[in-house]
Amino acid sequence: MRWVTYKSERGDRVGVVSGETVHALPPGIRLIDLIRHGTDALHAVGEKALRTPDEVVRLDELTLRAPIPEPPAIRDCLCFLDHMRNCQEAMGAPRTLKDAWYRIPAFYFAAPSTVLGPYEDAPTAPGSAWQDFELEIGAVIGRGGKDFTVAQAEEAIIGYTIFNDWSARDLQALEAQLAIGQGKGKDSGITLGPYLVTADELEPYRRDGRLSLEAAALVNDEVIGSGSTGAMDWSFAEVISYASRGVELQPGDVFGSGTVPTCTLIEHMTMADPKAFRSWLEEGDVVTLRVQGLGETRQTVRRTPAPHPVAERPNPDREPPAPRVNRAAALVPYTKGLHDLGKDVWAWTLPDGGLGWSNAGLIAGAGASLLVDTLFDLPLTREMLAAMRPITDRAPITHVLNTHENGDHIYGNQLLGEAVRIITAKHTAEEMAHGLAPALMALTQVLDVDPVTSRYLRERFAPFDFSGIRLRQPDETFDRELTVHVGDRELRMLNLGPAHTAADSVVHVPDAGVLFAGDLLFIGCTPIVWSGPIANWIAACDTMIGLDAPTIVPGHGPVTDPDGVRAVRAYLEYVSAQADIAHARGLSFQEAALTIDLGEYATWLDSERAVVNVYQRYRELDPATPSMGELELFGLQAHWLARRG
Numbered sequence: 001m002r003w004v005t006y007k008s009e010r011g012d013r014v015g016v017v018s019g020e021t022v023h024a025l026p027p028g029i030r031l032i033d034l035i036r037h038g039t040d041a042l043h044a045v046g047e048k049a050l051r052t053p054d055e056v057v058r059l060d061e062l063t064l065r066a067p068i069p070e071p072p073a074i075r076d077c078l079c080f081l082d083h084m085r086n087c088q089e090a091m092g093a094p095r096t097l098k099d100a101w102y103r104i105p106a107f108y109f110a111a112p113s114t115v116l117g118p119y120e121d122a123p124t125a126p127g128s129a130w131q132d133f134e135l136e137i138g139a140v141i142g143r144g145g146k147d148f149t150v151a152q153a154e155e156a157i158i159g160y161t162i163f164n165d166w167s168a169r170d171l172q173a174l175e176a177q178l179a180i181g182q183g184k185g186k187d188s189g190i191t192l193g194p195y196l197v198t199a200d201e202l203e204p205y206r207r208d209g210r211l212s213l214e215a216a217a218l219v220n221d222e223v224i225g226s227g228s229t230g231a232m233d234w235s236f237a238e239v240i241s242y243a244s245r246g247v248e249l250q251p252g253d254v255f256g257s258g259t260v261p262t263c264t265l266i267e268h269m270t271m272a273d274p275k276a277f278r279s280w281l282e283e284g285d286v287v288t289l290r291v292q293g294l295g296e297t298r299q300t301v302r303r304t305p306a307p308h309p310v311a312e313r314p315n316p317d318r319e320p321p322a323p324r325v326n327r328a329a330a331l332v333p334y335t336k337g338l339h340d341l342g343k344d345v346w347a348w349t350l351p352d353g354g355l356g357w358s359n360a361g362l363i364a365g366a367g368a369s370l371l372v373d374t375l376f377d378l379p380l381t382r383e384m385l386a387a388m389r390p391i392t393d394r395a396p397i398t399h400v401l402n403t404h405e406n407g408d409h410i411y412g413n414q415l416l417g418e419a420v421r422i423i424t425a426k427h428t429a430e431e432m433a434h435g436l437a438p439a440l441m442a443l444t445q446v447l448d449v450d451p452v453t454s455r456y457l458r459e460r461f462a463p464f465d466f467s468g469i470r471l472r473q474p475d476e477t478f479d480r481e482l483t484v485h486v487g488d489r490e491l492r493m494l495n496l497g498p499a500h501t502a503a504d505s506v507v508h509v510p511d512a513g514v515l516f517a518g519d520l521l522f523i524g525c526t527p528i529v530w531s532g533p534i535a536n537w538i539a540a541c542d543t544m545i546g547l548d549a550p551t552i553v554p555g556h557g558p559v560t561d562p563d564g565v566r567a568v569r570a571y572l573e574y575v576s577a578q579a580d581i582a583h584a585r586g587l588s589f590q591e592a593a594l595t596i597d598l599g600e601y602a603t604w605l606d607s608e609r610a611v612v613n614v615y616q617r618y619r620e621l622d623p624a625t626p627s628m629g630e631l632e633l634f635g636l637q638a639h640w641l642a643r644r645g
Contacts (some may be wrong), residue, residue: 023053066192076256092271118193125168125188126307135263138163153240164191225262279437328524330558353557365487374412381412403518405431413472425503438469456638499537515549523557525605541569579617
């Protein structure tokens with residue numbers, strides 16, 4: 001039999017499914033109460049409902065709840081060891097499991113208060129950017145007791161249902177470092193349904209004593225993974241027997257099988273190539289789980305508000321981070337907020353100008369305006385757009401120029417109206433289309449590698465919220481130069497890259513004498529060469545100086561003038577020359593970076609970026625220099641800073 005619980009005007013009702021209809025029992029009867037009387041009694045009640053139902057309703061006209069909306073307890077197990085192997089591999093660890101995985105079956109307690117129905121919207125875990133699902137099946141206990149043998153545990157199972165263990169992978173990764181079990185990463189929801197299918201109905205699917213049900217998981221109708229429940233390493237009977245040791249199990253207790261291998265997103269991520277990952281679940285995604293004999297669940301993901309913050313405690317065993325002060329001279333006060341540069345041009349600045357603390361700009365014409373870049377997360381971008389509203393109410397934003405691909409200049413794009421045209425250089429658009437999914441940036445906040453790198457990443461990225469970001473791609477691209485009319489103003493956009501990235505655009509406002517330089521310009525903080533060549537960045541500095549704009553807004557740091565460009569140019573020349581000398585002496589780029597004398601540039605913020613800059617120069621000098629990923633380069637910067645101070 002297939003049992004359901006559904007909503008009605010008289011409260012929850014219980015019924016037996018017959019074809020496309022439900023034969024209901026009288027109001028007030030709960031499925032969990034029927035289960036307590038055992039398998040035979042459950043079948044007898046079901047047969048009576050099929051003969052003389054209290055009402056008959058169409059299945060497609062009902063709102064189904066979980067078959068047991070409030071189980072006494074939920075234990076989620078890990079019966080498929082390949083799922084764990086795949087997860088370890090996804091996070092960059094070996095596939096080999098510890099001996100303990102083979103000695104005892106693993107389980108944790110989930111929250112019965114967050115049970116969801118099979119078609120109910122699924123809320124994301126508050127504060128998580130890495131929402132995931134897990135396709136499992138659930139076994140429901142029909143007979144209470146403790147100290148079950150394996151055979152008794154098998155007999156205690158009264159039926160099965162689809163089980164979706166909604167998981168916040170970033171919270172889970174952070175909590176795993178505490179080594180005390182699952183926490184907030186696992187209690188945003190458990191989906192059960194659509195039916196409780198009695199064990200006898202699934203007997204035709206048994207192979208070698210185990211249920212072999214074909215299963216598939218889909219997101220927006222794209223198949224993510226598939227497999228069979230017959231691949232379980234630990235059986236339900238073994239897990240239930242283990243859990244019952246000295247513990248009284250209750251009728252209605254639910255045991256999840258653990259994830260059918262490949263039927264979750266995390267197994268498809270690889271640290272070796274994170275840009276290939278499809279992304280975590282986002283607002284509006286539809287997750288469909290299908291299991292042979294058990295039916296289908298289909299749920300829409302809904303974003304939840306940010307959680308109330310809990311202040312971190314200082315670690316008494318670690319030195320607090322040194323204060324960061326950008327000491328560069330500023331043409332306008334270097335404070336957070338909107339600064340009037342004259343002639344309807346404004347700069348939005350975010351001190352201190354280090355990683356993620358980027359600048360943006362607004363240029364208003366008659367009845368229209370152009371925004372130069374958005375910011376690193378949605379809260380920061382909302383704050384900026386709200387501050388600009390007195391201007392944009394009379395001159396709405398019609399265009400946005402993203403100067404380059406880095407997230408701190410593009411992640412707020414989605415907050416702009418659909419009518420706003422986003423413009424980038426052609427190679428910027430290509431990098432955006434094939435770049436890292438924004439939510440994966442949360443890895444920097446929870447990654448547990450060596451202590452030096454982990455702490456460095458947390459300090460740099462902790463202030464930002466990478467949840468809920470859907471990267472909006474450009475509407476228009478250009479190659480080297482583009483003229484845009486905003487109201488009655490003519491603005492020049494120049495792509496002077498590759499340098500910092502594969503393309504680096506600037507916006508020249510001739511009638512105001514203002515240049516928005518993007519990340520071709522870091523003032524008071526160290527530039528970083530992600531792409532190069534360095535000679536091209538130096539040439540870009542010459543071009544910017546040649547535009548003769550007295551006011552220049554950098555991508556990071558205080559508003560400056562052409563002397564600020566000359567300082568960046570001099571730094572690039574200096575580091576390049578130092579790298580050339582070290583290379584000629586036969587030093588590795590790591591040795592060169594550690595021994596380089598930064599001289600006057602040592603006081604610039606983020607001086608550890610010299611590691612990346614020397615590395616890029618070595619690659620120019622010797623293309624055979626091994627390629628390194630961004631995460632590895634961040635690790636080298638962290639250790640450089642720890643050694644140099």
